[in-house]
Amino acid sequence: MNAHTEAALRKQDDPLWVNPEIVLPLLEGFIRDEITKVGISNVVLNLSGGIDSAVSCVLAARAMPPENVTALMLPYKTSHPDSLGDAQTLARQLGIRSMTISVTEQVDPYFEKFPDMTPLRKANKMARERMTILYDQASALDALPLGTSNKTELLLGYGTIYGDMASALNPIGDLYKTQVWQIARHLGVPEEIVSKKPTADLWPGQTDESELGFTYEKADRLLYHMIDRRRSRAELERLGFEPAFIQELENRVKRSQFKRRLPLIAKVSMRTIESDFRYPRDWGR
C-alpha cells in the first residue's frame, strides 16, 4: 500500500476528511441540475486514466444515465499505455460511451516547426489541443464539457489555462487532491487508478509530486489551513508548517490567480463586463 492509498483511507478525525454521504448527493445533484437546466442531457469529458478524471467520470455516470456520458481518450504517442488501458477499463465498467482520438497527428506538425519547444510548452499545447477536441465533441454530442481539475491544482495553478482547466462544469474543483483520493476509494474507482502516482503524463516518467517538489498530501494540509480556515502566518507556523513552504505555496496561489479569472478588460464605459455588469452564470437558465 503506498502513501496515496493510505491517504484515501484516512480516518474521520482528519481535518481533510470529507463525508461521502454529504458530498456525493451534492455533486451528483450539481451535475444533473446544472446540465439539465441548460436543456441538455449529455455530458462529455476527457478521461486520462488518472484519478481526477476518473472521479469526475464516475460522478457523471451516477448523476446521469450512463449512455448520456461520453469519455474521450486523447493519447499522444509518448503517453503511458497504461493510462489509456485504465481509462478504457473504467469506461467499460461504467457502461458509458467512449472514443479514442490520438492527438499525435494534430500536434506533431506544430512541434516540428519549433524544434526548441520546451517540454512545458509542448505539454500546454497538447492540453489545449485536447480542449479543442473536448469542446468540439461537446458540440457534436449536444453535451456539456465536464471539468476534471481538483482544488489543489486550481489553487497552485498546476494546470493549463484554456487547456485542462477549461470546462463548463467542474464537480471536483472544491475538493483537494487527497479528498479526491478518499472519494475515489469510496466510489470504487479501480485500484490501478487510485494507487498510481499522480502524473499529468506530460512526458515519459513525469510525476506531479516530483515536478512540484512536494507531496499533494503536504500541500493539501497547508492549503486547507491557509485557504479554507484562513489561518494567519503565525498560526500556520505554530501548526508546524515551515515558513519557506508557507511562502512557496502562497506565492504559487498568488502567481496563478490569472488562471482562475477571466482576462482583464480595460474599463472605458460606465458599465463593463465583470466590474459593473454582473449576472449569474445561470442567467436565464
Added chain:
Amino acid sequence: MGFKVGIAQIAPALGDVHENMKRIERCIERALDEKTDLVVFPELALTGYTLKDMVPSVSLRLDSPELKRLMDASERLSIAVGFVEESPDYRFFNSAAYLEKGKILHVHRKVYLPNYGMFEENRDFAAGSRFRAFNAEFGRCGILICEDMWHPSAAYVIAQDGCELLIALSCSPARGAQSDGDLYSADAWQTLNRVYAHLYSQYVLYANRVGYEDGVGYWGGSEAIGPDGSVVARAKQFEEQFLTAELSSDAVRRARIASPLLRDERLDITLRELKRIDRKREK
C-alpha cells in the same frame, strides 16, 4: 386553536417571475388539496437567489398584478412568500409578504443583508429597518429572512413583540461536508431554529429552498419546530417537497406554562443596558 401549515420546499427558476408564479400557484393548489390553512414559501421564491444585476428586472411593486393574484389566492388560505419588492422611491428590498383574506397583512424587508464570503446582498438590495410581529388569523406571527435569523436581537425583538409563530424564509447554501453527522449548514440552522423555538416558546416554521444556482446547492431541510423545541416535521434535503404540520396554540400555551421565560423576561433591564452600551459606543 389548531391549524395546518404547509411549507413548499421548491427550487425557483432563476430570474423568471412568470415561471415561478406558475410553480407557486401549483403549490397553492396542492396546499388547498391538503387542506392547509397557511402555506410558506422560501426567501425570493418568486425570483431565485443569485440575481445580481437582475434585481431591478424581477422586482414587484406591492400593487403588481402578480401580488394581486396571490392576494386573491389568499382568500382561500394564508400565504407567506419571498420576492423582490420595489418601493415607490425605487429601492429594491429582499422582502417577504404575508397575505391573508385577500390582503397584504404584513411585509418584512430583510434587515441583515449578508455581505461577506460568498454573499454580496448589500450591493443589490436596500436594507429593511424593522422587526415587527403582527396579528394573523392563527395567532401573532413574525417574519425573518435568512441572515436576520443569525442576529439573535431580531428574533428577540419579534418574540418580545408577542410572536407565537416565527416564519423564517431562507436560501441557505449547502456548505461544509467534513462532519461525520450532517452538513454544516443543516446542523447550524437546525440549532438556530430549535433555540429560537424553545427559548421564546414559539413555533418556528423554516422554509428553505432546494436546487442549484451557479454551482451552489441549496439544501432544503425545511422544518416546523414546536414551542418546546421539538421537531414537529422536517423535509428531506436537496429534494422538492411539500411538507405539512399540524400546529396548535394550545402547545404554545403549555410551553409557556412549563417554562414562563417570556413572562419573566426583564425588558427594562435589557433596554437600560443596551442604552448604556450605545451611549458608550458613541463616544
